[in-house]
Amino acid sequence: MKVLKKIRKIIGSMPFAIGVLVALAAACALSSLVTQGQTAEWYTQEYGERMGAVILALHADDAYHSWWFLTLTGFLCLSLILCNLIRVKTLIRRSKNEKGNRAGIWGAWVCHLGILLLVSGFALGQMTQEEYTIYGLPGQTKELGETGVRVQIEDFAIEWREDGSAGQYTAKLTAEDAQGKSESGTASVNHPASLLGYEFYQNSAGWAADLTVVKNGTEIQKETLCVGEFTPLADDPEIVILFRDFYPNYDAESGNASPMASTKPDKPGYLYMVFYQGEVRGMNVLETGDEITIDQEYTVTFSDPSNYTLLMVKRDRFTPLALLGAAVTMAGLVMAFYLRKR
């Protein structure tokens, strides 16, 4: 019991809280200097073998989810809980004796409580949230992971401005669960759609194009590929065509290309790669009207560029708790700074 009391006293003390805050600030600052979430090979290449190994050993490649960062956050929470528990009796006593406005006395206590709620909401959200990414063209239907929910992309439109930049991205969606319950809505940037308990965020957009394969003058294959997708030739599956990238305004003479999704395709360029039995056999940029001839038998063309939508779908039941924590923190600060007798 004595040991427990001593530990409680240490963790609830001001020097401990200050130590944790300093360590957290340092951890955040240093971690921000290291690019997060890359592969092991990337760190070795970018930082050298020794430094790369240190980064990986310290889990600095995913610092904010590392054991040491979570431990520090845990200590911060413990410190806040004990600090508030230790002080509550004193504050009640002071409140009874205080004349006039008593709110100010509770400011720091409320602020600590708010931070606790905020961190708890964030941590619980991180542990339990569901997150999916789906992309597709209008008319396509996508599965939402293993949830049994199917998402129909009814329409996707980009509002283009006069200067060629994109003003807004809007996707019309219908979600249907396994029981046949369906809901429809519109997701645009800053205005997510809420369907069947999931939030649909219009996250990004990319390019797609129609690929046509002709053999001896007869069209044998036509499909729409998004950038990054590949397809084997229906006639000869050992030949694979990858739609590597798309340039809306490609200048063949200079080779300059604008790969931005938010640029109108005035002069499209389609970067493709052809594989045969897994080996690269060709790579180039096609313009409208250009064609690839493979084995003097197949003619491949790209046409009709269009945009696909990329949606992030989330369900985080603890977001309201985190937001409540933020509001309580704010209230605590106002109480502490401006409702306190001086």
Next chain:
Amino acid sequence: MEQAENILFTAAMAGYFLAIILNFVFIGLKKERAAKIAAWAQGAGLVLHTAALVIRGIAAGRVPMTNQYEFATCFAWALCLVSLVFIRKYRFSVLGVFAVPVVFLIMGYAAMQNREVRPLMAALQSNWLVFHVTTAILAYGSFGVSCVLGTIFLIRNRMKENGFLDQHIPASDKLDIIEYRSVCLGLLFLTITIITGAFWAQKCWGSYWSWDPKETWSLVTWIIYALYLHLRIMRGWKGKAAAIFAVVGFICVIFTYLGVNTFLPGLHSYA
């Protein structure tokens, strides 16, 4: 419109420059009247500066707070406003001697940025932008004033007795309290900035916290000022220690503002 904005911006800089000269006359030649005129020149600069911002806002059809130029000029505006409020509230004309050159420097930095008015990208088309950036500007302005006050405190501490300056700089304990209040104001606004940013990010990106470098450094700045308050209230760190803290805190603010944009690109790369 663009020409009118440029003229007003230059006139505002001229007003601030005049205030700097007059403040030096006040300190160097001990002319009290110069300090009063300097405060007026600073006020006139602020009015012209406000007009430049309003005209830019009208021309752009939105609040002028979305790129490096706009944020820098708004930052200078907030620093000027907060310092003028403190000068008037605490009858503390020496504050202008230190604050206006900082305002002028930030204006100079703004002048070097691209001033082209561009339509907003979809992610920035939100009412949250106004709350988020306005509170950030006011937070930075308040922390800027606390840094200036901390610097004045440290200089005063090293200064031999000087009847003229002693008369115009508040006593150390009062200086310390004013600095504390500007930190409180800054921390309150920074908290609102972080919270409104989280609300906005939730709507826009689906995640209210992504450990983006700007978010992370805002948190670091918040922790530093939280440490300032804890050490001050619970451990009695006042006076010199608090003044040093206010200066260090503002270095962190500047890194969050400029350093992150320059060295650590992320989701806030347009800011």
